[in-house]
Amino acid sequence: MMLRSVLVMIAVVGVAFSGAALLSAQAPGPSLSEQRRSLISAREQSERARQRSDALKRQAEAASNDADRIASEAAALAARIQGAEADIKAARTRIDIVARLQERQRARLAEKQGPMVRLTAALQMMTRKPTALALVEPRSLDELIYMRSILSAVMPEIERRTASLRDEVRQGEQLRLQATRAIASLDESQRRLTERRRQLAALEANERIEAAQFSDDAGIEQDRALALGEEARDIVDLMDQIRESGAVREALAELDGPLLRPGQGRNPSLRKQTRGDDVANAYLLPVSGEIVTGLGEISNSGYRSRGLTLAVSSGAQIVAPAAGRVAYSGRYRGYGNIIIIEHEAGWTSLITNLATIRVAVGDRVVQGAPVGQSGSDDPTVTVELRRNGRPIDIAALIG
Known part of the structure; x- marks a missing residue:
């Protein structure tokens, strides 16, 4: 009976891991691909806005009168605002991507942990039978010999899959750090956006005063x-x-x-x-x-x-x-x-x-x-x- 339990557990491990691999291969990818394209687009928009702002700032510095200078400064600030908006979009998209990857990683980890936990529990149950009992029960001695031969074949696979679990845990930690950095980037982009909108409002207020006549x-x-x-x-x-x-x-x-x-x-x-x-x-x-x-x-x-x-x-x-x-x-x-x-x-x-x-x-x-x-x-x-x-x-x- 114990031998049959071990064989069943090993079969469960194999089926579960093959099912996890199939699930990973069939997971819907277009949404994640679209999010990655959106992230690339937002970063490109931010870079173009930054370049445009730098050019307008140089234009403002070279302006020969206040009207040209104020107009170029306002346009430069507006470009910086658009750049901060693109940064915010990029940060939010990145947070969504990391969250999606974390969800998939947790699903993979759960798929791998379950069979390993059940197999470990079965092995623990088997070890509770005293070895001395095998000396008085020949059938128990046969089972012990079979058990050791099976374990010698199974242990390399268990070690390999345990290493895979450790890799998944490390990936989860890396994703957590990426999520933390993405949230910090979002907070910084929102702070910059608020500050640049305040600067633009002040500049526009001065321009309206000058244009009141x-x-x-x-x-x-x-x-x-x-x-x-x-x-x-x-x-x-x-x-x-x-x-x-x-x-x-x-x-x-x-x-x-x-x-x-x-x-x-x-x-x-x-x-x-x-x-x-x-x-x-x-x-x-x-x-x-x-x-x-x-x-x-x-x-x-x-x-x-x-x-x-x-x-x-x-x-x-x-x-x-x-x-x-x-x-x-x-x-x-x-x-x-x-x-x-x-x-x-x-x-x-x-x-x-x-x-x-x-x-x-x-x-x-x-x-x-x-x-x-x-x-x-x-x-x-x-x-x-x-x-x-x-x-x-x-x-x-x-x-």
């Missing part, structure tokens, strides 16, 4: 933009009207002699916009996030997308994708808060579903300038780029 002119132009919004039939019509009014304004600006218009004199060094080819070659996504709908795709609401829709984190920093002039800023029919930025040579950008807006109509912005933040109820942002009224595939521009 232009508030009357800005109010007139804002009223004109709102009137266009009321007349427009839809968002496409609004963008067409703004494009036409922008063409008229540029034509008037080319006339000789003085020309008074809203915003005249404000940030004069920023009046020069990017050239048309610069817009196409250096277009920037206004917010860090995952693309959920591309140009021409059918969205969840059933209409064909004219731009990119990105899933973003709550309160994500939104920036100007290219230098230009703010032509519309405010709420618009079912799109939430929107911003329309005119670039040069017929290029126009539309950003929708902002929770807060930090620019006004008539403001001239550099590429990367902070223009608002996303919300928490619906953390998605849509951006459209048009050239002379025709939708342009942004994904092709940004690679």
